[in-house]
Amino acid sequence: MTRIAIDPSRPVGRLDRKVFGGFVEHLGRCIYGGLYQEGSPLSDDRGFRKDVLGLLRELRLGVLRWPGTSSATTTTGPTASAPRTTGRAGPSWPGAARSPTD
Secondary structure, three states: OOOOOOOOOOOOOOOOHHHOOEEOOOOOOOOEOOOEOOOOOOEOOOOEEHHHHHHHHHHOOOOEEOOOOHHHHOOOHHHOOOOOOOOOOOOOOOOOOOOOOO
């Protein structure tokens, strides 16, 4: 029989703050018109909404991933000039690059 004992008063190490984070996805207006809105008076010089970034800072996330899942294998939007790649999972939203040459 195996027995596991947990002693919360005995620290065994520290967790990196980046473990506690969040992610945003290309769903509805979460990114375009939400977090990113190029040309808006509410946006900074890179197109990111200053009001939304302020609210995100209040959450004190260790890291905020965008895109949050396998859509990170392709690039569109504000970083469209970055090299395009298609990972093993492939594009995961309509209009994503289908190959590095698209």
